[in-house]
Amino acid sequence: MKITKKIITKIEGEATLKLYKKDSLIEFAEIEFWQYRGMEEYLKNRNYMDACVINPRICGICGHSHLIATSKAIENALNIKITKKAKILREITLGLEIIQNHIKWFYITLYPSVKEINYFKALEFSREIAKIIALIAGQFPHNSYAVPGGVTCDLTNLEIIKVKNFLSKMFDKYQEIIDINGKSEDLEILFEDIPKETGKGINKFLVLGDNLYFKSNGNAEFIKEEDSISLNKNVLYKGSFYEVGPLARNLENYLIKKVYEKYQDSIYTRIFARLYEVNLIFQYLLKRIDEIDINEKNYIKPTKKSGKGVGIVEAPRGSLIHQIEIEDEKIKSYNIIVPTQFNLSNGTKESPSPAQASLIGEYEKQSDLIFKCFDICAVCVSH
Amino acid sequence: MHSKPKVFWIDAVGCNGCSHSFFNYPEIKELLNKVELLYHPLLPSPEFKVQKSDILIIEGALKTTYFPRLDFNLVELISELVKLSKKVILLGTCSVYGGMFGEGVLFNKQKEGKFFEFKEKMIALPGCPPHPEWIAYVIEMLVENKNILLDKENRPKEIYSYTSHMGCLRNEYFEWKIDALDFGTKEGCLFYLQGCQGPFTHSSCNRILWNEVNSKPRAGTPCFGCTEKEFPKKNLFKTETFMGIPADIPLGVSKRAYLTIAGIAKSLKNDRLNKRLIDENN
Numbered sequence: 001m002k003i004t005k006k007i008i009t010k011i012e013g014e015a016t017l018k019l020y021k022k023d024s025l026i027e028f029a030e031i032e033f034w035q036y037r038g039m040e041e042y043l044k045n046r047n048y049m050d051a052c053v054i055n056p057r058i059c060g061i062c063g064h065s066h067l068i069a070t071s072k073a074i075e076n077a078l079n080i081k082i083t084k085k086a087k088i089l090r091e092i093t094l095g096l097e098i099i100q101n102h103i104k105w106f107y108i109t110l111y112p113s114v115k116e117i118n119y120f121k122a123l124e125f126s127r128e129i130a131k132i133i134a135l136i137a138g139q140f141p142h143n144s145y146a147v148p149g150g151v152t153c154d155l156t157n158l159e160i161i162k163v164k165n166f167l168s169k170m171f172d173k174y175q176e177i178i179d180i181n182g183k184s185e186d187l188e189i190l191f192e193d194i195p196k197e198t199g200k201g202i203n204k205f206l207v208l209g210d211n212l213y214f215k216s217n218g219n220a221e222f223i224k225e226e227d228s229i230s231l232n233k234n235v236l237y238k239g240s241f242y243e244v245g246p247l248a249r250n251l252e253n254y255l256i257k258k259v260y261e262k263y264q265d266s267i268y269t270r271i272f273a274r275l276y277e278v279n280l281i282f283q284y285l286l287k288r289i290d291e292i293d294i295n296e297k298n299y300i301k302p303t304k305k306s307g308k309g310v311g312i313v314e315a316p317r318g319s320l321i322h323q324i325e326i327e328d329e330k331i332k333s334y335n336i337i338v339p340t341q342f343n344l345s346n347g348t349k350e351s352p353s354p355a356q357a358s359l360i361g362e363y364e365k366q367s368d369l370i371f372k373c374f375d376i377c378a379v380c381v382s383h
Numbered sequence: 384m385h386s387k388p389k390v391f392w393i394d395a396v397g398c399n400g401c402s403h404s405f406f407n408y409p410e411i412k413e414l415l416n417k418v419e420l421l422y423h424p425l426l427p428s429p430e431f432k433v434q435k436s437d438i439l440i441i442e443g444a445l446k447t448t449y450f451p452r453l454d455f456n457l458v459e460l461i462s463e464l465v466k467l468s469k470k471v472i473l474l475g476t477c478s479v480y481g482g483m484f485g486e487g488v489l490f491n492k493q494k495e496g497k498f499f500e501f502k503e504k505m506i507a508l509p510g511c512p513p514h515p516e517w518i519a520y521v522i523e524m525l526v527e528n529k530n531i532l533l534d535k536e537n538r539p540k541e542i543y544s545y546t547s548h549m550g551c552l553r554n555e556y557f558e559w560k561i562d563a564l565d566f567g568t569k570e571g572c573l574f575y576l577q578g579c580q581g582p583f584t585h586s587s588c589n590r591i592l593w594n595e596v597n598s599k600p601r602a603g604t605p606c607f608g609c610t611e612k613e614f615p616k617k618n619l620f621k622t623e624t625f626m627g628i629p630a631d632i633p634l635g636v637s638k639r640a641y642l643t644i645a646g647i648a649k650s651l652k653n654d655r656l657n658k659r660l661i662d663e664n665n
Binding site: 036046059130131142149153 | 394396397398399400401402403404406407408409411412424425426427431450451452453454483484511512565566567568569588593594595596597598599600601602603604607609615617618619620621661
């Protein structure tokens with residue numbers, strides 16, 4: 001048996017992939033992250049509001065999901081209900097964060113590992129998406145506008161109209177990347193020389209968040225973290241590994257289901273689901289924005305000072321979980337479980353994690369693509 | 384034809400937020416066409432190789448505990464790269480002061496940092512993240528070999544001579560000392576109760592707007608002083624006071640002068656600003 005160690009870069013952060021090969025086929029893979037930033041410790045003993053500034057900084061590309069998960073965890077701990085208006089605004093900004101993530105991932109992270117591409121068109125698109133987030137939240141990346149109790153902004157109809165028109169415009173523009181019927185020239189070019197059946201996972205899917213149109217199919221109480229061979233902890237649901245992310249949460253969609261039935265949970269299906277999800281988010285947001293009642297309150301002041309809570313959101317890469325314990329307004333403990341931990345856990349040959357399973361039985365030359373199609377966030381993992 | 388300046392972009396301990404902020408620069412394609420990108424942690428670039436560069440961009444903080452980067456010890460890697468570069472841009476608060484993740488390259492919060500001896504060739508661009516226009520400005524100035532006016536902490540004066548308070552839409556409320564009692568209102572200044580650090584934070588967030596459209600205070604969120612040495616301080620949503628007086632006052636005035644003007648403003652009621660700005664009943 002031959003073992004190769006590869007450092008995977010050009011993801012958010014970096015990871016080491018240890019491939020065990022026999023006759024040039026991958027027999028087993030181990031995934032290692034060796035970086036640690038100590039975010040959870042950093043939060044301890046601070047006022048819980050500080051988490052709204054610190055946690056977005058967990059990640060430069062999906063920090064807004066961390067902000068929303070933070071506010072939801074605190075709201076859960078302190079029994080705070082927010083208005084429908086605040087909820088819709090959060091859905092818009094979080095939905096848009098998912099969109100800018102996917103487009104950057106496809107053209108900057110994934111595509112160049114196979115073919116050359118003009119990635120500036122992706123930056124042009126994501127920049128406009130970030131602008132819509134900023135109209136509501138002040139800036140992107142790293143705003144703190146979603147606070148426990150609602151949102152800090154107080155929009156007028158002028159901004160709401162602008163956001164709505166912007167959404168329509170970008171939805172239209174997105175049709176050039178993948179249209180509502182699932183046609184995508186760039187995706188087909190990417191797969192010109194790659195079998196679409198490549199990289200099948202474990203065919204077990206989990207959705208824990210219920211934001212946007214996503215429907216949870218599980219209960220976070222059954223989540224367990226355990227130590228692994230690398231610094232990142234394994235994440236198990238009822239004792240088993242599960243795949244989280246766009247494929248998991250969109251299997252009910254007719255088109256995605258059709259692709260899934262044809263290619264199962266291969267890299268093609270995974271990439272298709274992620275690209276196509278953007279269309280579904282745009283459609284959902286365009287519907288939701290009309291439900292905003294401008295006269296509703298933006299913010300309701302919390303009254304409780306202590307409690308324990310959980311905040312879960314479907315982030316760009318899947319289910320993101322924040323757990324908090326607050327005592328007299330101070331953070332007593334904080335725990336973060338990120339989607340990449342689910343997908344990139346280290347299991348055994350007999351019981352591999354989704355990413356390990358996708359690599360087993362494939363050629364090494366495909367490993368970069370297979371690995372990156374999970375949209376790895378090593379930055380989040382090294383929280 | 385002259386060869387293009389060689390740019391090496393390395394990420395230390397951080398969140399990649401500086402890179403993602405830079406990605407929002409509208410003329411990024413034109414800007415990157417002016418340089419030769421030797422390495423970038425996210426953008427397509429040649430294979431990683433420790434080498435000479437004209438401009439080294441460091442994003443992220445240093446950690447003294449073992450922190451591997453591309454099979455190197457991070458601090459050793461940064462040391463090599465700094466020595467091999469002509470100019471160094473310290474991108475973001477982590478890189479300049481340390482921020483929340485460790486020590487900065489030039490400073491360790493208030494103190495001198497590990498690479499202080501190289502101050503001469505360093506340009507500090509604090510901010511969490513720094514504004515894309517600021518990054519582009521420094522790169523352009525270096526590419527064109529123009530002189531960048533720097534302050535004592537090596538920050539470009541054309542950016543950091545401003546405070547984030549300058550241009551804030553809530554300035555009238557600040558002038559008349561009318562506080563925002565809660566979040567989620569158009570009205571009121573965030574300086575007195577909500578912890579806004581705008582009047583004493585070096586940055587031009589309300590002059591050069593974020594994503595070309597907005598800023599945190601305009602969206603009702605206080606300025607957290609993310610360009611400053613001690614970012615993130617504690618109790619970020621509360622204004623620290625001593626006997627009712629803000630502990631930190633606007634830059635450049637004495638406490639006595641500030642209290643005099645604040646007292647006078649408060650005693651003179653502004654009827655227009657004491658009401659809701661948009662109210663269907665009046």
